[in-house]
Amino acid sequence: NGGDLRGTVALVTxxxxxIGEATARALAAEGASVALVARRGDRLERLAGELAGPGVRVLPVEADITDRDQARAAVARTVNELGSLDILVNNAGVMxxxxxxxxxxDEWDRMLDLNLRALLSVTEAAxxxxxHAAESGPRRVSDLVNISSTAGRQVKRGSAVYNLTKHGVGAFSESFRQEFSRRHVRVGVVEPGAVDTELRDHLRPEVREAQAQRMASMERLQAADIAEAIRFMVTRPRHAMVNELLVRPTEQD
Ligand code: NDP
Structure with missing residues (x-):
């Protein structure tokens, strides 16, 4: 354990x-160089300073990936400065x-723009x-990891458009798998249950309050629990592809 990803380059949105921050930590711990993509550049700089080490280069890339030009530029900078792209983790999302x-x-638009359109823009550019990495990279396999949700499998009242976007992520991923498996680009979908992150800070106050009450008695997952699932996916041997991991808090319905 540790070092399975030496010589590879990952991009995490x-x-x-x-979850994205925890994933960057987990991949860097395996020896991957990592491009950190998000809008809050100050946070990315700080994390990059913390994670960079021998053989591990970390590139902070401040970008709003809902803008297709910025999404493409983020991928281009990663490849120009880190030399390749072996692992793409499409994690940025809003609920x-x-x-x-x-x-x-406008809330529906924000979810469609980030959870679907931005994911497609980054994927297309990558x-x-x-x-190329699947043909001639150090592992001769590459990985696309898409972060969905339990909402990508289970539809609930009050979650219509979030459900729509996460089901869309699952559908796109399965079609991607069928198209690229023979070329050794693997695809995995991770479906977290409730994780203790900033995701719920963006809810309208009345919705946030109702959510907080539902979550109050439950011990949620930590971001590191999901990063561990992603690490597992991308460190399988070349002949094995983990397509889907559903990870719930033990106490979640
Ligand atoms: P956070 O809110 O902590 O993280 C969301 C990340 O997306 C932030 O780093 C944010 O950075 C980034 N982001 C938002 N908008 C943009 C943009 N326009 N361009 C680039 N980056 C952007 O939430 P989580 O870590 O929980 O969420 C990560 C993923 O996990 C999402 O896809 C979410 O749907 C999924 N998920 C989360 C669950 C949970 O309970 N937390 C459960 C199931 C799935 P910045 O603001 O700096 O741009």
Whole structure:
């Protein structure tokens, strides 16, 4: 354990907090060089300073990936400065819950823009590099990891558009698998239950309050629990692909 990813380059979106930050830590601990992508550049700089070490280069890339040009530029900078791209973790996401009736429609747009369009922009830009790494990289396999949610499998009232985006992530990932498996670009979907991160800070106050009450009596997952699932996925031998990992807090319904 430790060092399985030496010589590889990973890009993690949403690396400034929560699951993305924990994932960057876990991949760097395995020896991967990591590009950290998010909007809050100060946080990325701090994390980069902490994670960089012998054989591990860490590149903070401040970008709003809902802007396609910025998404493409983030991938290009990663490859230019770190030399390749072996692992892409599409983690950046937003969860804005509430009933369909009376929903602020800008919340739906924000979820579609980040959870789907931005994921597609980064993936499209990364694809030639993932294919190249699968052909001639150190492991001769590359990895796309998409962060979905229990909401990608289980539909609930009050979660319509979040459910829509996360089901979309699952559907895209399965079609991706069928298209690229023979070329050794693996794809894995991770579906976390409730994780203690900043995700719920963006909810409207009345929705946040209802969520907080539901979560009050439950011990949630830590971001590191999900990072561990991602680490497991991307450190399998070349002939093994873990397509899906569903990780819930033990006490979650
Ligand atoms: P956080 O809110 O802590 O992290 C979200 C990350 O996305 C931040 O780093 C944020 O950085 C980044 N981000 C937001 N908007 C943009 C943007 N426009 N461009 C680039 N980066 C952006 O939440 P989590 O860590 O919990 O969420 C990560 C993923 O996990 C999401 O896809 C979420 O849906 C999923 N998930 C989370 C669960 C949970 O209970 N926490 C459960 C199931 C799934 P910045 O603001 O600096 O740009």
């Amino acid at each position: 949403g690396a400034s907090s929560g 804005l819950l509430g009933p369909i009736d009376g929903a602020p429609i 694809l030639p590099h993932l294919l």
